[in-house]
Amino acid sequence: MFGNYLIGLREGLEAGLVVCILVAYLVKTGRRDALRPVWTGIAIACAISLAFGAALEFGSQELTFEAQEMLGGSLSVIAVGLVTWMVFWMRRTARHLRTELHGRLDTALAMGTGALVATAFLAVGREGLETALFVWASVRASGEGSSSPLVGVLLGIATAIVLSWLFYRGALRINLSKFFTWTGGMLVVVAAGVLAYGVHDLQEARFLGGLENKAFDVTTTIPPDSWYGTLLKGVFNFQADPTVLQVTVWALYLIPTLALFLAPVGFRRSVRTTDQKAQKATDEKAGSTGGGARDGDGTGRHGERLRDGTR
Template identity: 80%
Template sequence: MFGNYLIGLREGLEASLVVCILIAYLVKTGRRDALRPVWAGIAVAVLLAFGFGCALTFGSQELTFEAQEALGGSLSIVAVGLVTWMVFWMRRTARHLKQELTGRLDAALQMGTAALVATAFLAVGREGLETALFVWASVRASNDGTHGPLIGVLLGLATAVVLGWLFYRGALRINLAKFFTWTGGMLVIVAAGVLAYGVHDLQEAGWVPGLRNLAFDISGTIPPDSWYGTLLKGVFNFQPDPTVVQVAVWALYLVLTLALFLSPVGFGPGKPKVKGTDAQASDSAQAQAR
């Protein structure tokens, strides 16, 4: 449940910050008349993400077992790819998010209502679709037969909405650069578990060999239905009897991704870390609300 809460919190907070910056900028510049089309674009983006999640959940139930496993495994890998890209992108551009969004909004204000709707829709819609896909893959990987994973996601999203509102009101100040670094690292660990489960789905579908070649089996030591087994499953998508391919993919992804993520050279050229920049990043949303 914690892993899914982290997904909802991290993804939801990004969307909340985007909304906060857009709305605060319009209020600050005296363009309250543009709030309605912006909210319309945000609403359409949220509905699209919700519809996409429903389509993934209910549409796959009509497929055969092999087709379900192939679809689930493929989409899990796609979700991990998107989330990995998002983690690196946010770490690299968190300091410049305000300037990027307000620049787009200035251009949209000159083009008219349709451009405002499109700007808000694209800014929030990308986050929403990524969230829906990764949440679906993570909940499917949890596979604990309860509503715990979904509840964790909803609690994370609710927390993100509250934090976004507090940012807008100027009542909350945190170091966003450090926040996205720590949560990004934890999200990489969650993504590694989703990736391993996706590979297992592809093995079930017959797309990847080695389904019967177990790396180890510690089900007797860590029963999946025990409280600690459930905890490990909920946080890390831990499986007590993974295949050799699953372990290899999990370890390779985790080691390489974390090494690159924690290395300063992994964030692209031309953005050196300057003393004091992190502190400025923590106030990006609040500065727009004043």
């Protein structure tokens, strides 16, 4: 349940902050007349996101078991890819999000009502579709047939709405960079579990092999129906009897992704700078070597011409 609460909180707060920034900018610049198109775009984005989630949930029920597992596994992998891109993007742009949105809104104001609706829709709709897809995949991974994952998501979204409202009223100051760094790190852990579950779905759909090749089995030590088994399942999507492929994919995703995400920004910049300097030195060395060869050939030919002229 905690993992799904975190998804609802993180994704809901991202969308909530976007709405707060758009509305606050229009109010402060005296453009309250533009609020209606903005709210219209936000409402359309929310409706489409809910419809997308409903289509995933009810549309998949009409499929065969193998088709359901194939669809669930494929969408889980896609959801993990989108969320991974999102957490890296948000950490990089959190400090400049306000300026970026203000620029887009200024352009939309100059273009008219339709552009305002589209701007609000695109700003919130992307978050909504990502949330619907990842929540659906996470709910499948953390407890099919149970309402607790969905309750966790709804509680997270409700918390995000309250925090966004406090942020708008100026009663709450949030260090967005730190907030999105720590929640993003925890979300990467949740995504690793969703990815492993997606691999299991693909194995059950017979798209991937190795379903019977178990990495370990601790069901007797950590019963899935125990309180601690339920806790591990809800937070980390823990499975007591995963396959070797599941564990391998989980480790190959989690370790490098989390290390890169939590690495200090200065460290990543220094690595890029070092790589650029090394590449520049290599290019200069290659150019110098090539130039020397040409000079040497030229000198040789020139010297030969001089000797020929002397003769």
